[in-house]
Amino acid sequence: MSKKGVYGSKIKKATRMLFYKHHMKPGVKGSELHKVLGSDYPKVLDLLNDYLKPLDLQVKTVFEEEKTPEKPSLDELENARFYVTLRSDSPAKDKLIGWRIDDLAGLAITISYVISKKGQAPRKDVEKMLGEKMPNWKIGLNIDRYIRYGYLEQDDNGQIYLDWRTRAEVDQRALINMLLSSSTQKTENPEQKEEPKEEDE
């Protein structure tokens, strides 16, 4: 088989591995990709990324360490998890993907608040924060949903942390910078701006 053919076949395999969930959590570990695609799997992922770019999709690498290494070593890649996500520069308005605007705002506030508290905040404080703009009956349900989806995790002492999905989907630095540089409150009409589609439970 020609070199092009080999890579074509590997890209197909990588696509199937990354798009379809094989375990409880989506995404594939570097070591699994290595096993199936061979040692040149980083190159295969780069090629796949090029294919996905015009579709506003990207292969995202989430390293074990919070900080993303500039030039990741082979070991770091083996332990990293790879996902396919929407590109961060894709039109923002299309990204609600069925979330209610209230729930997404709640998630945004919770994640920003936890980041500002060095990655850990008591659930009571998060509830208080959400209670400023969200009905009480909804707060607990929403936090539980964020935990279930993998955005947050809670320990036995009621401390909230950021979980794997936040690390995979949210550019924390960009979020904080955007928050701090955002202008003052705009007038809003919630009824008008809310997404009509209810989130699929």
Place this chain on the structure above:
Amino acid sequence: METAKRSKALGKEKLERIIEMCIAIETRTADPFTLNIDEIIQVVKQYFPQWKDPEELKLDAETLHHLATVIKLQSEWVKHRSTALYTDPFLLEEKILQMGKQEMVDVFLYAWSPLVEFEQISLNTLTQGLLYWKALAPISDRWKDFDAAEVSNAVASRDELIKQRILGDKEFADEINSYWQELKDCVVKNGQDGKISYWDFIGADTYEQTVQRAFLTTFLVTYGYATLEIDPLEELVFIKPFEQPRTEILKKQLNSVPIAVSFENWLKWKRGELD
């Protein structure tokens, strides 16, 4: 001479205060920047020529050591504050409270790249499922070893439960109470100083009865109806009943006392060779 002495005392006092302050910073009860390192170094320098005794030099060295620790903490503080993710929580909280729902979502959408995943069944997957199903042996074949005899539901009588040894002849609590009473009577009749030899109490005509009595005795001790007294030198074990059950014993950490109720020991007791 007097002035030099007073100056030395003042210097020592100052160094001690600096050390105290440094310790407060090290234990995170104070901000590392409350200490002006330049000023402190000047103080240390000013008094250094006066130190002659080893004790005084030790105090000086100790001060410098603590100062070094504070400088390290200051450096860590700066490093943490300079990380890109560090944000003043109050500032951020204020921002979040000020922002509208839509604005918050707009900001979040710029930083959010949701995962893409498919949950789609394919013809190939369905075919594989069908092939597996075809090859799968019927459940009656796979589980034939599991012979669960059909039984009808009925109420078991107390006699049946006793027969099956699920229940004893008496209710357990009643059994323990009457056994405790028996122990008290035994102590009155055959005991001394409110206690009786363990083997004299549990020993019975047959070995089986002896074991059963030993078994019940463990409950008397565990549940606070009686206690064991052990003479380690003579290797004698006595059992002493309490007048009232001591329930507080149950809350304490209990010690286990192994006593061998073997057939040989029972025979020895029967022959009067065992106390």
